[in-house]
Amino acid sequence: MLVSILRAVRTPFTLLLLLGVLCYGAWWGYTNVIRPVPAAAPPACVDQKLPKGQLKASQVTVSVYNGGQKNGLAGDVGRALRGRGFKVDETGNTGEKVGKTTIVGAGEKNPEVLLVKRFFKNAEVRADKRVDGSVDVFVGNQYGGFNKKAKTTYTVKSKTVCLPPRPSPTPTVGN
Numbered sequence: 416m417l418v419s420i421l422r423a424v425r426t427p428f429t430l431l432l433l434l435g436v437l438c439y440g441a442w443w444g445y446t447n448v449i450r451p452v453p454a455a456a457p458p459a460c461v462d463q464k465l466p467k468g469q470l471k472a473s474q475v476t477v478s479v480y481n482g483g484q485k486n487g488l489a490g491d492v493g494r495a496l497r498g499r500g501f502k503v504d505e506t507g508n509t510g511e512k513v514g515k516t517t518i519v520g521a522g523e524k525n526p527e528v529l530l531v532k533r534f535f536k537n538a539e540v541r542a543d544k545r546v547d548g549s550v551d552v553f554v555g556n557q558y559g560g561f562n563k564k565a566k567t568t569y570t571v572k573s574k575t576v577c578l579p580p581r582p583s584p585t586p587t588v589g590n
Contacts, residue, residue, distance in 0.1 A: 460548030460577035472500035482513025483555035513555025
């Protein structure tokens with residue numbers, strides 16, 4: 416009698432188990448199909464010679480992020496940097512809560528990082544070993560202010576620095 420009960424329960428139990436596996440597979444597939452495509456890796460920096468060993472603000476790409484509660488701070492800082500000659504790639508908010516202004520780049524002693532740091536009072540530097548030569552600025556509730564008198568050049572002893580690749584000129588079609 417027990418054997419007949421097991422035979423009667425085995426088929427519906429197997430079907431329910433297979434239905435569960437099928438539903439899990441459908442859910443997993445759906446979540447992976449709708450997941451955004453990962454962003455392409457940034458291009459690696461390229462060693463570039465600097466005239467007179469001077470890194471200029473116009474050669475540095477900066478993104479500014481607001482991690483504090485003051486609305487529009489990243490935009491204000493981005494405009495100030497753009498006014499001093501920097502290429503400002505992006506401004507916006509970040510989910511990271513920021514106290515002091517933080518400059519983020521490939522290394523703490525990299526020339527592009529040190530040049531950007533001059534423009535911020537009481538800023539700290541954080542290295543993240545990025546390979547694209549860009550710099551991020553995180554501003555927050557303890558934003559120390561912008562140094563308008565900072566020099567827009569930085570002397571580099573090696574006379575070369577690793578910067579984002581220059582865009583190649585677009586070809587023109589002649590007649």
